[in-house]
Amino acid sequence: MRFSSLYSLAAAFHGAAAQIRGFNYASTLSNSAPAQQSDFNAEFTAAKNLPGTSGFTSARLYTMIQGGTTDTPISAIPAAIATNTTLLLGLWASGGTFANELAALKTALSQYGTDFTNLIAGISVGSEDLYRISPTGIENNSGVGAEPSDIVNYINQVRSAIQGTGAKGKPVGHVDTWTAWVNTSNSAVVDACDFLGMDAYPYWQTTTDNSISSANATFFSAYDATVGQAKGKPVWVTETGWPVSGPTENQAVASTQNAQTYWSQVACSLLGKVNTYWYILQETASPNFSVVSAGDVSSAAPLYDLTCAASSSGASAQ
Template sequence: ADFTNELTALTSAISQYNTSFTSLIAGISVGSEDLYRNSPTGILANGYNAGAQPTDIVSFIGQIRAAIAQTPASGLPIGHVDTWTAWVNGSNDAVIAACDWIGMDAYPYFQNTIANSINVANSTFFDAYDATVNVAQGKHVWVTETGWPVSGPQENQAVASIPNAEIYWQDVACTLLGKINTWWFTLQDAAPTTPNPSFGIVGANINSAPLYNLTCNNGNIPSSSAAASSSSSVVSAVSSATAPASSAGLNTESVTIATPHPDTSPASVTLSQTSASTLQSASAAITASISASPALSSSRTTLATVSSPSAGGSSASPSASPFASPSASPSASPSASSGSCATSLNGEFQYPHLIIPVKSETPNTAYGTQYNGVINPTVSSIYNFDVPADYTGKTCSLVFLFPEQTALKTSAYTFNAQGGMSVNEMSSPATQQTTYATIPAVDQATMGSIGSLKAGGSYVVASQECAAGRTVSYEFVSTGGLDLKYFQNADPSAPIGVYITAC
């Protein structure tokens, strides 16, 4: 019903205002972060699945195309906005194929399982952008959300402050603007109360000077700029791939440059310090946003043009280190034993940040990262975990949770009720390009195993000192004819899949 109402509102506005309205539209976004909210990460953050399936979004895009086909909006590009982690997941390729452009949301500040200080925020952001471009099927990638908070809690190494927000503007915004369609989060988010964290460029008074200088140090001179008005409704674009739900506000003001569709991305940049400027006078374009998930409604966001910068030199991101080898390789047991952490997710835990299936029948095919774990005689799945730096000195247990099918609310599985699995620790992390033929070398074969997998079981595969601050990778291999496919999901009431618990 929500989608139908919003589609009616869009077509009515086109009919009433004609080209005076459509000439202001940069593009139509069919939904925002629906794929993220449909992912294990999003379900964990929200406590339930508030997203939409890729097939649903593709259907909604088709309905929008049909609805505007014979109107002044017929030539407008249609896309979808989501987190970069959703775009690089191969399960969502059909949405990319259906879009004219894709919108990427990325916040290094919230990527708290890796090094994420302001000193590496530049490279972290552009690593995410380039990863998105690499899977975009030639479609233009717009930056639909990024920014750095001026105040708020510290996220791992990321400190929210006005000086750091200005550095991030110089390093990221001043590389993007004038080259890539960019929506900066956010012009103002301090009304009626200041959120925590707060990303606003201006404070509670919309007419006040910016909190930090916006002139780009790389010599670009602003051609125009604008201030944006508030949205009339809640839009998911205010929450990031890893931001807690409490960071989402009701205000979708953003600072933006809308340029001709770019053909290249600024893949490398130089870290810079701050300089001086002001946000200048207004004017603008409009993006129409049609929500794909039931919790969202339509919105209008006025965009503001700012300076046009150029890219600088290169900056490399830190490489991940493999997990330390365990001192022992205990077999799995139905519950935690002495020296192991709990199999429940009531305490500290980590979910996999990549799930990479590899298939012996197609050894040279890379399937990218998935939401589903697949373990059968011809397919094994490799799970990467980014172990937080503050796990130093703790014990980590690799666990496999397999509830009864009837206990699941936001997941499901197919299981042939036979066999088990063995687990190998890899010498280096898998990547989205990993194939069966290029699986990383095994550092420790059969570090643990589950002899006979049973529905309703919770298993400790292995326990060891946490490899704090490193990326670890494990391959789960079918034994005894096991054939299992499941949706990895950290629903607190019935989690399923592979996790690391810490104690």
């Protein structure tokens, strides 16, 4: 992808929206215990002070519900207020629990008021629900998904819920894989969204050349394809990254060196131009996409150099 097309898309954003830099954050810890406010505080603070960066000041959430509860708002919200971290809220839209997600959103709007709503960067209704009902998602045992009509219905419910609150006018969209967005059977979801959240991982694209040498071009090919189906609406990069460890997938080798290369080529092309939520600050899974070692993030150094040289800013696949 050429810089000119990336720049043109960034120009479609307004003000600070084009500068959003964040990570994805799970609602549970590596031991499956629910993350508490202190955990989110530590992560959000560490992200804002990452060496080599100008600070990652936004967080993408997958759910509005605090782990272990039915519909209590997630403790990431008071942590965000305490650390002045903006939020891409997530409402889980598969599995029949959306009513609880909506209840948690309404409670949070009432409980935290403008301290909360001033930090809302956007609201994502669902995450990869359309992918999970696709042939590929079913083949990969990806779990329960949701139909396009369900997502549209849920988006409309969120729009109704935020009317008359400080969140009125905040962008409402949906996050899914780039393959779901280019599937025209999902076009009704595109119509319902203010923005499209795109997840793309060249590491997982095992039916093509997915080596690190091709990863930059592969990512931006997916990005361009999503933009082409977005009907002029902004495309946010809501998940991408390269694992520092884990199994080799076709030609994709998980290593710190390759994660560094992917960051230098992809992250450094996106940051400051397109709303970007990198995957992930810390985790213990395999493959492991962590930017810092899991554990005490307050003292953790990045696993690889996060500096973006001035000469590389805006560079992307040709």
